[in-house]
Amino acid sequence: MIRFDVTDADLMRRIDQHAPGWRESAKTKTDLLIKAGFYEEKDGTDGEKFWREILPVYIALQGGKCAYCECSLDETPREWDLEHFRPKNSVAKWPSAKRAKKEKIKYDFDTGPESRQGYYALAYAPWNYLAACDLCNRQYKLNFFPIAGTRARDEHARLDDAAAYTQESPYLAYPLGTSDTDPLTLITFDGIIARPTSLDVTTKEYRRGKIIIDIFDLNMRPFLQKQRAQKIIYLWNLFMIGDRFPELRDEITQTIQIQCSSSRPHANCGRAFWEKWRSDPNAAYKDYREACIRLKQPAFSVIPRW
Numbered sequence: 447m448i449r450f451d452v453t454d455a456d457l458m459r460r461i462d463q464h465a466p467g468w469r470e471s472a473k474t475k476t477d478l479l480i481k482a483g484f485y486e487e488k489d490g491t492d493g494e495k496f497w498r499e500i501l502p503v504y505i506a507l508q509g510g511k512c513a514y515c516e517c518s519l520d521e522t523p524r525e526w527d528l529e530h531f532r533p534k535n536s537v538a539k540w541p542s543a544k545r546a547k548k549e550k551i552k553y554d555f556d557t558g559p560e561s562r563q564g565y566y567a568l569a570y571a572p573w574n575y576l577a578a579c580d581l582c583n584r585q586y587k588l589n590f591f592p593i594a595g596t597r598a599r600d601e602h603a604r605l606d607d608a609a610a611y612t613q614e615s616p617y618l619a620y621p622l623g624t625s626d627t628d629p630l631t632l633i634t635f636d637g638i639i640a641r642p643t644s645l646d647v648t649t650k651e652y653r654r655g656k657i658i659i660d661i662f663d664l665n666m667r668p669f670l671q672k673q674r675a676q677k678i679i680y681l682w683n684l685f686m687i688g689d690r691f692p693e694l695r696d697e698i699t700q701t702i703q704i705q706c707s708s709s710r711p712h713a714n715c716g717r718a719f720w721e722k723w724r725s726d727p728n729a730a731y732k733d734y735r736e737a738c739i740r741l742k743q744p745a746f747s748v749i750p751r752w
């Protein structure tokens with residue numbers, strides 16, 4: 447995961463430009479939901495069709511990649527989903543018995559209760575939306591939303607009151623804007639392997655990183671491993687060119703910066719690798735070699751340093 451910079455005003459402007467009148471309709475629909483006290487489509491319209499109207503806004507903001515796994519959806523046959531960060535329907539207990547058993551997930555801390563009505567008032571809240579790949583949304587995230595604090599209740603069901611939800615102290619991170627912690631402080635990478643950034647298992651940051659990795663199964667999806675390995679090899683090749691041609695280093699550095707910017711696939715992995723190479727080229731070389739093994743291709747035997 448990585449943060450995407452956008453302000454409240456900018457997000458609203460983009461939505462208004464893309465779908466004039468959408469926000470007014472969302473407000474009307476939200477009033478109906480708040481009255482009902484649970485998620486339903488009272489006015490007979492299709493909720494999914496409605497929120498998918500503004501999906502392109504989020505896809506553009508996120509540079510065409512999934513908010514959770516950072517895969518590029520331009521390069522895959524995967525489908526886009528408009529993801530509700532806080533589930534609009536019920537919230538299930540994380541981890542489910544099935545996932546806990548299958549993936550051997552066990553925590554020595556509480557992850558919050560389930561909720562029957564979920565966050566129905568946020569079904570049409572732009573700050574509850576993200577663009578995600580269908581796999582992250584439908585297979586992994588589902589209706590999980592673990593928290594360390596107290597689950598927000600009906601009285602907080604106001605669209606303009608994001609602060610009311612901070613008391614929940616969620617384990618997942620919302621990557622749009624600056625309302626939540628920067629995901630880089632929660633998750634980083636050793637080569638193609640995601641790990642919590644904090645090494646202290648007792649910290650909230652460590653727990654958040656661990657749960658995000660667990661929920662999205664970030665280390666066990668071959669497709670993601672392959673894309674990350676490609677990223678690492680691509681960056682290494684740039685380091686190599688800079689090693690051989692010092693006069694090109696400025697341009698190469700600019701290219702690396704673009705490749706590691708938030709709108710590019712697997713930017714978090716790329717940044718971690720770039721940083722490791724700058725501070726410890728030998729350690730980075732190990733990650734590079736493992737990436738080559740992962741893609742069944744030979745590794746250069748030279749370690750670039752500049």
Ligand SMILES: [Zn+2]
Binds near residue numbers: 513514517578583
């Ligand atoms: Zn994804």
